[in-house]
Amino acid sequence: MSQYTEASVHEFTANxxxxxxxxxxVGSNGKVALAGVNDFGVGTVENPSTxxxxxxxxxxxxxxGSRKCVASGAITVGDPVFCGASGKVSSTGAxxxxxxxxxxxxxxxxxxxxxxxxxxxxxxxxxxxxIAEVNAGATILPAxxxxxxxxCDMALISVGGAAGAVTTVDILGTQSTSSVKxxxxxxxxxxxxxxxxxxxxxxxxxxxxxxxxxxDAGTAITIGKTGSNVTTATHIxxxxxxxxxx
Numbered sequence: 001m002s003q004y005t006e007a008s009v010h011e012f013t014a015n016x017x018x019x020x021x022x023x024x025x026v027g028s029n030g031k032v033a034l035a036g037v038n039d040f041g042v043g044t045v046e047n048p049s050t051x052x053x054x055x056x057x058x059x060x061x062x063x064x065g066s067r068k069c070v071a072s073g074a075i076t077v078g079d080p081v082f083c084g085a086s087g088k089v090s091s092t093g094a095x096x097x098x099x100x101x102x103x104x105x106x107x108x109x110x111x112x113x114x115x116x117x118x119x120x121x122x123x124x125x126x127x128x129x130x131i132a133e134v135n136a137g138a139t140i141l142p143a144x145x146x147x148x149x150x151x152c153d154m155a156l157i158s159v160g161g162a163a164g165a166v167t168t169v170d171i172l173g174t175q176s177t178s179s180v181k182x183x184x185x186x187x188x189x190x191x192x193x194x195x196x197x198x199x200x201x202x203x204x205x206x207x208x209x210x211x212x213x214x215x216d217a218g219t220a221i222t223i224g225k226t227g228s229n230v231t232t233a234t235h236i237x238x239x240x241x242x243x244x245x246x
């Protein structure tokens with residue numbers, strides 16, 4: 001009997017002991033095994049197995065958001081990652097798996113990866129920043145050499161209290177070599193737990209829809225502020241939907 005799943009994590013049967021965060025593929029016997037250098041695979045192991053025929057959870061590749069992966073060696077943040085041997089990701093290879101959102105320095109380092117396969121598809125990230133990080137400026141999406149981010153939707157949420165003192169909390173990009181405010185979230189609307197969406201109340205965007213055109217290739221998307229430092233709130237949540245373009 002056929003079935004389908006809408007969940008990010010799907011249950012499979014392991015063909016052997018499988019470590020956490022390794023990539024796997026579905027074999028002809030219906031069980032998952034470690035993916036190799038030419039296997040894009042079905043996903044990454046969330047709940048590892050200690051022996052064959054155990055039920056495990058696999059975060060499927062189409063799941064929203066980023067995931068943890070095991071690196072086979074040094075990987076630079078923002079660089080493409082490729083399918084490596086033994087279920088790992090690598091800095092080189094023939095089959096692209098995604099984008100490194102963290103750096104790896106050695107074999108078996110666990111890093112955050114955004115699965116893309118290639119430049120197509122809409123991705124979504126939810127990131128939480130302390131107000132100290134917002135006040136200092138922090139990276140939401142690292143620069144990818146030769147690739148450009150195009151934002152599809154943005155939102156901000158103040159956590160732990162209303163955002164005080166600041167004029168706006170900003171999501172920033174780079175267009176035509178200049179820094180631009182893709183979204184400026186007004187302090188008056190950054191009350192605790194309130195969603196400020198791009199183009200909605202308190203969520204100012206660029207004129208003529210320019211917030212949703214491609215940013216310059218090789219540039220990051222960041223969070224910052226205009227005016228005084230943010231006070232009172234403890235964190236700002238960022239929800240960002242985007243595509244990566246050549």
